[in-house]
Amino acid sequence: MSTPFELPTEMTIYSAVETRDTLLAWVTEQTAKAGKTLEISAEKVSEIDGAGLQLMAALSNTDQPWRLIKPSAAFVDACSAMGLSAWLEKSLANT
Numbered sequence: 001m002s003t004p005f006e007l008p009t010e011m012t013i014y015s016a017v018e019t020r021d022t023l024l025a026w027v028t029e030q031t032a033k034a035g036k037t038l039e040i041s042a043e044k045v046s047e048i049d050g051a052g053l054q055l056m057a058a059l060s061n062t063d064q065p066w067r068l069i070k071p072s073a074a075f076v077d078a079c080s081a082m083g084l085s086a087w088l089e090k091s092l093a094n095t
């Protein structure tokens with residue numbers, strides 16, 4: 001298994017482009033190496049808004065399998081507030 005991608009502490013509209021670019025570069029690199037389910041850690045996320053959640057949801061629309069690990073309380077709370085609890089559960093269970 002590859003090293004998980006660590007989401008930044010801030011996942012807001014102000015950091016969405018930078019986070020997207022970094023995440024997509026990592027996904028491309030990991031896919032070339034392994035071609036397996038990638039792990040993305042949300043352990044350090046302390047601030048997240050709709051743009052941050054949209055970025056993660058967009059990743060679900062790719063052909064690359066991934067799963068979320070260690071979601072922070074802020075990440076879980078944001079998913080709940082946006083009605084994304086089912087998506088969160090699915091993202092945690094992906095294999």
